Amino acid sequence: MTTERRGLLQRGFSLGALTMLTGCDVSDNDAVQSFLARFSEWNDRVQAALFSGQRLAPTFSETQAVKNFRYNAWYGPDKAPNLDPADYRLLLSGKIADKKPWTVDELHALPQQTQITRHICVEGWSMIGKWTGTPLRTFLDRVGADTTARYVGFECADGYYEGIDMQTALHPQTLMAFKLADEILPRQHGFPFKLRIPTKLGFKNPKFITTMYVTNKQPRGYWTDRGYNWFSGS
Amino acid sequence: MSTPNVQKHALPVRIAHWLMALSILVMIGSGWRIYNASPIFDFLTFPVWATLGGDVEASLALHGDPGVATAIAWHLAAMWLLLLSFLLFIFWGVLSGHFWRDFLPVSPRSFWHDFVAAARFRLDHRLGEYNAVQKAFYWGVLTAILVMVVSGLAIWKPVQTYPLEVLFGGFQGARVIHFLAMAGIVGFLLVHLALVALVPSTLIAMIVGRFGHDPAPDRPVVSQDSGETR
Numbered sequence: 001m002t003t004e005r006r007g008l009l010q011r012g013f014s015l016g017a018l019t020m021l022t023g024c025d026v027s028d029n030d031a032v033q034s035f036l037a038r039f040s041e042w043n044d045r046v047q048a049a050l051f052s053g054q055r056l057a058p059t060f061s062e063t064q065a066v067k068n069f070r071y072n073a074w075y076g077p078d079k080a081p082n083l084d085p086a087d088y089r090l091l092l093s094g095k096i097a098d099k100k101p102w103t104v105d106e107l108h109a110l111p112q113q114t115q116i117t118r119h120i121c122v123e124g125w126s127m128i129g130k131w132t133g134t135p136l137r138t139f140l141d142r143v144g145a146d147t148t149a150r151y152v153g154f155e156c157a158d159g160y161y162e163g164i165d166m167q168t169a170l171h172p173q174t175l176m177a178f179k180l181a182d183e184i185l186p187r188q189h190g191f192p193f194k195l196r197i198p199t200k201l202g203f204k205n206p207k208f209i210t211t212m213y214v215t216n217k218q219p220r221g222y223w224t225d226r227g228y229n230w231f232s233g234s
Numbered sequence: 235m236s237t238p239n240v241q242k243h244a245l246p247v248r249i250a251h252w253l254m255a256l257s258i259l260v261m262i263g264s265g266w267r268i269y270n271a272s273p274i275f276d277f278l279t280f281p282v283w284a285t286l287g288g289d290v291e292a293s294l295a296l297h298g299d300p301g302v303a304t305a306i307a308w309h310l311a312a313m314w315l316l317l318l319s320f321l322l323f324i325f326w327g328v329l330s331g332h333f334w335r336d337f338l339p340v341s342p343r344s345f346w347h348d349f350v351a352a353a354r355f356r357l358d359h360r361l362g363e364y365n366a367v368q369k370a371f372y373w374g375v376l377t378a379i380l381v382m383v384v385s386g387l388a389i390w391k392p393v394q395t396y397p398l399e400v401l402f403g404g405f406q407g408a409r410v411i412h413f414l415a416m417a418g419i420v421g422f423l424l425v426h427l428a429l430v431a432l433v434p435s436t437l438i439a440m441i442v443g444r445f446g447h448d449p450a451p452d453r454p455v456v457s458q459d460s461g462e463t464r
Contacts, residue, residue, distance in 0.1 A: 027288030027304045036304065039311035050394050057393045074298045118405070120392060123302065124272035126405050199393050227303030229310065234393045 033227075044231040051233050053167050057198035060116045065130040067181055069189065072121065072202065073158070077188040081157035081208045088192055094153070094213035097144025104192045108178060110134040110142070115173055117198035119205070120234050122223075131196045132179035137170045145214045153219030154195065157208035163219025164197065164204060165231070173198050176209075201232040240446035241361045241439035246326040251440060253319035254379075258419060260286060260312040265416060267305035274413055313386065320379055340369040359433050361446045371422060378418040385412040 026032050071077045089101035112134055120126045140147055147170060153163040168174060177196035178185055185191045190207025197205050203223045213219075224230045243251070263286030270279045282290055286308055287301030294300055327333040344366035351357040352367055364372070388399040388408040402408035430437050439445035 025286060025288060027286060027301065027308070028292065033304070036307035036311060039314075040307055043310050047391075050391060052394065055394065055396075058396050118392075120405065121272070122306070124268065124274075124409060223299075223303070226297040226299050227307060228299075229306065234391060 036227075040229045043229055047231040047233045048165060048167070051165075051167060051199070053171055057117050057173055057234075060118065060128045062116065062130070064128045065116050065181065066127050069119075069129050069180055070125075070127055071188050075158070080188040082187055083157055083191055083208060085192065088210075090192075090209065091211045092143055092213070093211060094215045095146035095149045096212075096214050097146075099143075107134075107176070107192060110176075111138060112178065113175070115175065115196070115198070117173065117196075119198075119202050121202040122228060122232065130181050131175055131177040132182070133175040133177035133193065133196065135172060136174045136176055136195065137172065139176055140169065140214070147214075149214045150216045151214070151219055153213045153215055154206045154209045155211035155213075156206050157210050160206055160208070160222045161219070162195075162204060162206040162221045163215075164195075164200065168197060168199060168233070171197070171199055199233055201234055203228065204232050239361050240444060241436060242444045243440055244326070244330065244332070245443065246322060246330075247332065248440060248443060250319045250323035250326065253315055254323065257312045257316035257319060258379075258423075260308055261316060262416065262420065263287075264305040264308035264312070267301060268309060269413070271300070271302045274409055310390070313383075316379070317383060320383065324376075336364055337369050337372050340366050340373070345370045361433075361435065361439075371425070375419060375422040375426075378415045378422070381411060381415040382419065385409075385415065 073080070085104040088104050090107065091101050092099045112132055114130065114132045116128060116130045118126050118128045136152070140152070145152075147166060150166055151163050152166065152169040153161070155161050164174075175196040176193045177190075178193050180186065180189055185193060190209075193209060194207040195205050195209065204221070218230070221228075221230060224232075263284065266280035267282075267285035267287040270282075270285065273279050285301075285305065287293075287305035290300045293304070297303070327337075348357055348366040352365070357365055357367075384398070385402055385408045387395055388402060389405070389412060392399055392405050392408075399405050399408045402411045435445045
């Protein structure tokens with residue numbers, strides 16, 4: 001082997017060694033995790049500044065809407081909570097004047113509107129759906145919520161929990177969705193209602209909501225507690 | 235910068251270069267982990283060892299998440315570093331004349347001439363001077379980074395920047411373009427690193443600011459354009 005070729009080979013190996021460096025992953029280090037968490041909070045502030053309470057998410061035509069909407073959760077659809085409309089009550093808490101619990105019939109009697117919007121998952125896939133329900137803003141007005149408070153939080157029948165900023169809660173396209181594709185919301189999609197927020201990533205759209213509260217303390221989120229960004233606006 | 239046989243890099247160029255290098259490596263590694271969560275192409279997922287986002291099994295056991303959360307946190311932290319270093323590189327390149335002096339002129343004709351010469355191993359490497367293929371490569375990778383940043387913005391904020399994604403043929407189109415720009419940058423990196431391995435003096439120049447024999451031996455050794463005189 002010529003010295004020239006040997007030199008080339010050696011350089012080739014040192015290149016290989018360089019790429020192996022990426023295998024030395026410092027991600028699980030506590031200091032790295034807290035550095036990333038602080039950056040994520042900075043991104044929360046940037047996103048809140050970028051968010052416009054008036055700018056609408058794009059809407060699509062009826063033909064673009066999917067009939068069989070994708071099911072997504074950390075458990076299978078057969079494990080989804082089966083809430084009995086006879087027993088179900090939506091509980092209200094926090095900075096809300098009228099905390100009377102709501103039945104499914106009372107919720108369904110609220111004024112409703114329809115939107116055909118795109119659900120974008122944090123994983124990267126997206127899907128267009130047709131949703132019908134009551135603007136959260138209408139509901140918050142109806143129950144005398146303090147809309148000068150900073151956050152609205154949600155507890156769900158499957159143990160999920162989420163929270164959103166008040167600006168997003170009051171956005172005209174933020175819906176308490178009672179129907180998907182013109183049908184009463186199927187069990188696995190969150191009966192009796194899910195929060196439909198086309199200006200947020202999919203995981204900020206909680207299902208099977210059993211408690212809603214208004215607060216000035218930033219509510220935790222199920223996936224945020226597992227490292228995802230809190231604001232997660234789109 | 236056009237002294238023959240001397241490779242010089244001004245301090246802002248070196249700072250921008252190494253910060254871009256670091257942020258791009260972090261963004262590629264984390265981007266591949268994010269890609270794997272919802273692959274664009276059925277036939278392609280990236281090997282976990284080449285991705286950034288921590289131990290998949292440990293994260294699944296602890297969180298039910300294969301480190302995608304950590305990968306996204308890396309990605310959206312490194313994007314600020316990439317943006318700042320890219321802007322530093324562009325502003326310095328334009329204002330100092332670096333782009334006009336060293337990356338131009340380049341024509342399809344000169345590119346083809348040098349490309350054919352390089353393919354036959356008949357293109358000499360002249361320190362301190364870029365051939366047409368190198369010039370075209372630098373414009374290409376700068377364009378790829380720009381496309382990366384803009385398509386990334388369309389993916390990160392598809393509602394707030396809405397008409398932007400139409401440029402890429404919709405949200406999925408923006409993901410595909412983001413992927414293709416990544417592939418272009420990875421291709422550039424492979425060639426770039428191979429050439430550095432062949433001519434290691436260019437690596438020294440990018441670290442300390444200069445490399446080569448000065449034609450006037452009585453001049454001071456410290457480079458004058460890097461602002462490092464002490």
